[in-house]
Amino acid sequence: MRNKLDWLKPADYVIGLVFTVVIIAVSIFAYRAQTALHLSRERSQVxxxxxxxxxxxxxxxxxxxxxxxxxxxxxxxxxxxxxxxxxxxxxxxxxxxxxxxxxxxxxxxxxxxxxxxxxxxxxxxxxxxxxxxxxxxxxxxxxxxxxxxxxxxxxxxxxxxxxxxxxxxxxxxxxxxxxxxxxxxxxxxxxxxxxxxxxxxxxxxxxxxxxxxxxxxxxxxxxxxxxxxxxxxxxxxxxxxxxxxxxxxxKGGWGADGSNAKILTAILVIDAMFAVFIFFAYSRVIIMRRFKKEALFDEMTQIYNRAGFDHAVKGYQWAHPDRPWTLVMIDVDDFKFFNDYYGHPAGDAVLWHVASSMNQLAHQHKGPDPIFYGRNGGDEFCLAFMGKTADQAAPLVEEFAGMKKLVHYESRKISYTLSIGYASFPEDGQDPAEVVDHADEALYAVKLAGKHGCQHYSSKEKGQQDIRSQLGFTLHELTAYNPAGLVIYEAKKGNPRILFVNHAMVTMMGYDDMWDYYRNLNRNHTRFVDPRDDERTSQVLFKIFTGPVDGQKHELRYRVVAKDGHSFPVIANVKLVENPHYGLIAYQAFIKDLPANQ
The missing domain is CATH 3.30.450.350 (CHASE domain)
Known part of the structure; x- marks a missing residue:
C-alpha cells in the first residue's frame, strides 16, 4: 500500500523545510531584537x-x-x-x-x-x-x-x-x-x-x-x-x-513586567509582525518628513520660516563660498491696521498674498541659481537671490516692489504697501550676519523715509547707524507728550468722524480721558465749535477739503466749547493727507489763542 504522502515531491519538503527555518530564524531574530529594545528602554527608565x-x-x-x-x-x-x-x-x-x-x-x-x-x-x-x-x-x-x-x-x-x-x-x-x-x-x-x-x-x-x-x-x-x-x-x-x-x-528583575512572554506569543503570528513592522517603519518616515516640514516651513503661508530660510542660504553658501548673493528684507506697512480694522483673517490674507507674490517671482525667474524666500515671523519676510550681486538683483527687487498689492477679502478690496531693504554678499557684508544687519538697516531707512519703497544698503548715508534709534519712538510717545492738542478726522463736510485725539487735546477741552471725549462729542469733530463761529468755520474747512492736497498748512482762528460749557479762542493749523485706508483725512493741531489776539 502506498503512503498517502508519496504524491509530495522531495522539492516540496525542501521548500517547506527552508520556509520553516526562515520563519524560525526571523522569529528568533525578532524576539532577540525586541527583548534587547525593551531592555534598553527599561534601563533608560531606570x-x-x-x-x-x-x-x-x-x-x-x-x-x-x-x-x-x-x-x-x-x-x-x-x-x-x-x-x-x-x-x-x-x-x-x-x-x-x-x-x-x-x-x-x-x-x-x-x-x-x-x-x-x-x-x-x-x-x-x-x-x-x-x-x-x-x-x-x-x-x-x-x-x-x-x-x-x-x-x-x-x-x-x-x-x-x-x-x-x-x-x-x-x-x-x-x-x-x-x-x-x-x-x-x-x-x-x-x-x-x-x-x-x-x-x-x-x-x-x-x-x-x-x-x-x-x-x-x-x-x-x-x-x-x-x-x-x-x-x-x-x-x-x-x-x-x-x-x-x-x-x-x-525588584523582580529585568523584563519582570511580562514583556518577554508577550514577545514569545508574537512568534506565532510572525507574518502579522512583519506587516506591523513595515507599517511602523513607513509611519516613522512620514512622521519624520512631517516634523522636518514643520521645523523648516511656516504653517500659514507654507513657505520657509526663518530657520528654513537660513538653512537654505547657508547650504548654498557652503557649496558656493565665492559666489555673491543678495538678501532682501520685506515688511508690510501698517500691518497692525489690517488686524485692528478688518480683523485678523484679513491680516492673514495679506500675509498669504505677500508669500504668493514671492512664489510667483521665484517661478518666473528660474535659473541656475535658486531664489529662496520665507517668512521671518509676523509681517516680516525675506528673499535671497543667490548668485546675484546687488546690481543684478535690483531689477528683480523693483519688479517685486511693483507687483500689484491688492487682496480680495470677502466683499472688500484691500490694498497694502511694502517697505523693502536689501544688501549683498560680499559687497555689503563679509558674513551672513552682517548682510542681514545691513539689509535690515536699509529696510528701516525706507520706514523712516515714509514707508512704501525699496532701498539698497549704503554705509555712506549720514545717520545710517541711528535709523533704529530714530524709529524707537512710538506713536504713543510722539502724540501723548505733544504739548499741542491734536485731532485727526475725516476731511468731509457734515459730520466728520474723529479718528484720533491726543492727551493734550483731551485735557485742553476739560474731558476725563479719550473715551469721555468721544462719548460727549459722539466722535463728531464739529460738535465742539462755538455756535457763533460754526457757520464760518464750516465754510472755511469745506473750502480746504475740496481744494488740492498739496501738503500746505492752513491756519484758522475760532472759538471752541469745553466740556463744562465755557468758550475760549484757539489757533488751529489744518493739513490734509491722503491715507490709503481712510481716504482724505485732516490733521488739526490746536493751541489756545492769547487774549490780545481775540
Whole structure:
C-alpha cells in the first residue's frame, strides 16, 4: 500500500523545510531584537529614576546643611562668642534628624550638644583623624560645606558629619572663625530618598566617598533585595564637595513586567509582525518628513520660516563660498491696521498674498541659481537671490516692489504697501550676519523715509547707524507728550468722524480721558465749535477739503466749547493727507489763542 504522502515531491519538503527555518530564524531574530529594545528602554527608565533620586537625595542632605548654616548665622550674630549654646542646640537637635551639633572655633570642638556628645569635645578637626582633616581643609579652601562620612557612630549606626566653615567680619575684614558641625544618622536624613526608591519598586546600593578628596567609595545604605545587573549613575552634591553613585535594578528583575512572554506569543503570528513592522517603519518616515516640514516651513503661508530660510542660504553658501548673493528684507506697512480694522483673517490674507507674490517671482525667474524666500515671523519676510550681486538683483527687487498689492477679502478690496531693504554678499557684508544687519538697516531707512519703497544698503548715508534709534519712538510717545492738542478726522463736510485725539487735546477741552471725549462729542469733530463761529468755520474747512492736497498748512482762528460749557479762542493749523485706508483725512493741531489776539 502506498503512503498517502508519496504524491509530495522531495522539492516540496525542501521548500517547506527552508520556509520553516526562515520563519524560525526571523522569529528568533525578532524576539532577540525586541527583548534587547525593551531592555534598553527599561534601563533608560531606570537611569532616569536614578537622576531623579539624586535630586531627592540632594534635597535631603540640604536639610542637614541648613542646620550648619543656622550655626554660621548664630556665630556671626554673637560676634564669635556664643552663649547658652545648649538652648540653641536643643532646638536644632529636636528637628528629628540631627543627632548632635558642635561649634569648633579654630577647628577645635569646644561647644557640643547634647551632653552625650561631650566625649568629642576637644577634638581638633585639623589634626585628629585623616578624614576630619581632609574634610576640614577642603571646606576651608573652597569655603563650602562638606559632608564627611559615612562612619560608625558611637551610639550605633551609620552617620554623616556636616562641616561648615564660618567666617566673621571684624574691623571691616573677614577672617576664618572655625566650623559649625552637625551629625546625623544616615537612615534618618536619607529617609525620603530611601522610601522613594522602594516605592517605585527598585533594589539599590548607594555609595559615597568619605571625604571630597577620597578616591575609594564606601557603601552608605542598600535595600534588602538583591541588586542584579544594575544601572550605575554617578553624581555629586550641589556644591560638588561630595561624590556619590547609586546602583539600581528592578525588584523582580529585568523584563519582570511580562514583556518577554508577550514577545514569545508574537512568534506565532510572525507574518502579522512583519506587516506591523513595515507599517511602523513607513509611519516613522512620514512622521519624520512631517516634523522636518514643520521645523523648516511656516504653517500659514507654507513657505520657509526663518530657520528654513537660513538653512537654505547657508547650504548654498557652503557649496558656493565665492559666489555673491543678495538678501532682501520685506515688511508690510501698517500691518497692525489690517488686524485692528478688518480683523485678523484679513491680516492673514495679506500675509498669504505677500508669500504668493514671492512664489510667483521665484517661478518666473528660474535659473541656475535658486531664489529662496520665507517668512521671518509676523509681517516680516525675506528673499535671497543667490548668485546675484546687488546690481543684478535690483531689477528683480523693483519688479517685486511693483507687483500689484491688492487682496480680495470677502466683499472688500484691500490694498497694502511694502517697505523693502536689501544688501549683498560680499559687497555689503563679509558674513551672513552682517548682510542681514545691513539689509535690515536699509529696510528701516525706507520706514523712516515714509514707508512704501525699496532701498539698497549704503554705509555712506549720514545717520545710517541711528535709523533704529530714530524709529524707537512710538506713536504713543510722539502724540501723548505733544504739548499741542491734536485731532485727526475725516476731511468731509457734515459730520466728520474723529479718528484720533491726543492727551493734550483731551485735557485742553476739560474731558476725563479719550473715551469721555468721544462719548460727549459722539466722535463728531464739529460738535465742539462755538455756535457763533460754526457757520464760518464750516465754510472755511469745506473750502480746504475740496481744494488740492498739496501738503500746505492752513491756519484758522475760532472759538471752541469745553466740556463744562465755557468758550475760549484757539489757533488751529489744518493739513490734509491722503491715507490709503481712510481716504482724505485732516490733521488739526490746536493751541489756545492769547487774549490780545481775540
Amino acid at each position: 537611569e532616569l529614576t536614578a537622576k531623579v533620586f539624586s535630586k531627592t537625595l540632594n534635597q535631603d542632605l540640604e536639610r542637614a546643611v541648613g542646620v550648619t548654616k543656622a550655626l554660621d548665622l548664630l556665630v556671626n550674630q554673637a560676634g564669635g562668642q556664643v552663649k547658652d549654646f545648649d538652648k540653641y542646640g536643643k532646638k536644632m537637635v529636636d528637628n528629628q534628624f540631627i543627632d548632635e551639633v558642635f561649634l569648633a572655633p579654630g577647628g577645635k570642638m569646644t561647644q557640643v550638644y547634647p551632653k552625650r556628645a561631650k566625649a568629642d569635645s576637644g577634638l581638633d578637626l585639623f589634626n585628629d583623624g585623616a578624614a576630619r582633616r581632609d574634610s576640614a581643609l577642603y571646606a576651608l579652601k573652597h569655603r563650602t560645606p562638606v559632608i564627611q562620612g559615612p562612619f560608625t557612630l558611637v551610639q550605633g549606626g551609620w552617620g554623616f558629619a556636616v562641616r561648615y566653615p564660618i567666617f566673621i567680619k571684624r574691623n571691616g575684614k573677614e577672617r576664618f572663625w572655625g566650623f559649625g558641625c552637625a551629625v546625623t544618622k544616615v537612615d534618618r536624613v536619607l529617609k525620603v530618598s530611601n522610601k522613594s526608591l522602594l516605592k517605585l519598586g527598585y533594589n539599590y546600593r548607594l555609595y559615597k566617598t568619605v571625604t571630597p578628596v577620597a578616591k575609594k567609595y564606601t557603601l552608605v545604605m542598600k535595600s534588602k533585595g538583591k541588586v542584579a545587573d544594575p544601572v550605575r549613575y554617578d553624581f555629586q552634591t550641589a556644591n560638588k564637595a561630595s561624590k556619590w553613585y547609586v546602583e539600581l535594578s528592578p
